[in-house]
Amino acid sequence: MSEQLSNARLVKRLLFTVAAMFAFGFALVPLYDVLCDVLGINGKTNTSAYQPSVEQIDESRTLRVQFLSTNADGMTWSFGPDADELTLHPGETREMLFHARNPTDHAMVAQAIPSVAPSKAAAYFHKTECFCFTQQVLQPGESVEMPVRFIVDPALPADVKHLTLAYTLFDVTDRMPEKLAGSAPQAN
Template sequence: MSEGISTKRLVTRLGLLVVGMFGFGFLLVPIYDVMCDAFGINGKTRGAAYEGAGSVVDETRSIRVQFVSTKAEGMTWSFGPQANELVMHPGETREMIFTAHNPTDKPMVAQAIPSVAPSKAAAYFHKTECFCFTQQVLQPGERVEMPVRFIIDSALPGEVRRLTLAYTLFDVTERMAASLDLASMQHPD
């Protein structure tokens, strides 16, 4: 009888362990986002709500902003900025246009994930408008210009003279197909 009780106790403990592991795995993404936001790591930047006090233009400094675009494995779109870099003053609002083209014969959905380097500068880089805030749906053969409007806070540490804004473009078509009903979105021939 004690062997049956110990087996039951073991199964219960293993079941609780599985539930705990699932819960921990489920919470990892929000925990990661909170930690990156709190510590400014992994190039996480603040979104459209920036109305910062550091928005006074500092014309005594110039910052070189480089733009990098990559595509995740399996992404067939062409994607990139209109220019590789620009020079600006902290506190100044600037814009860069990225272009994307869907060369396939099917509608596709993409999501761009941004990153800022050096990571200590991410807290001073504020996007006020960005194609990365939403998923992009492109029809077959469609080409689109997508702006990113941003401000570099004038409180940016003086030793930072160069920033890199990088985007990785991911194909999320399969994940979004059911909710967007992509088949009905195709243009009639």
């Protein structure tokens, strides 16, 4: 009887361990996102709306913001910013236009994923409007201007004088067929 009781306890402990490992596996992604958001690591930009407490521009500092754009494998669109860089004062609201063109003979859906470098600056880079918030649908040969409006928080560490905002454009057409169905050109 003692051996059966011992085996039953062992099975319960093993089942608990398996359940705990399964739960931990599901919790890793949200924990990682929270950690990146709190520490400003991995170049992830803040996805919540930025509300400056006071319209405060630090005119004593000038920052250089560089813009990069790349296409992921399989993405054929032409994609890029109006300018390679701009200068600004922390706290200033600025905008950059990006252009995209679908050179193919079929409609496509794209998603832009942003990142900020250096990673410690990501927590201070706030997008108030961005084409990366939604998927972009372009018909064959169609072009679009896509704005990104942003503010660099004046609390940015003083040793950061140069930021890079990089976008990678992904083809998500196969994963978003409902976007194509709702965007078909209307016949007259």
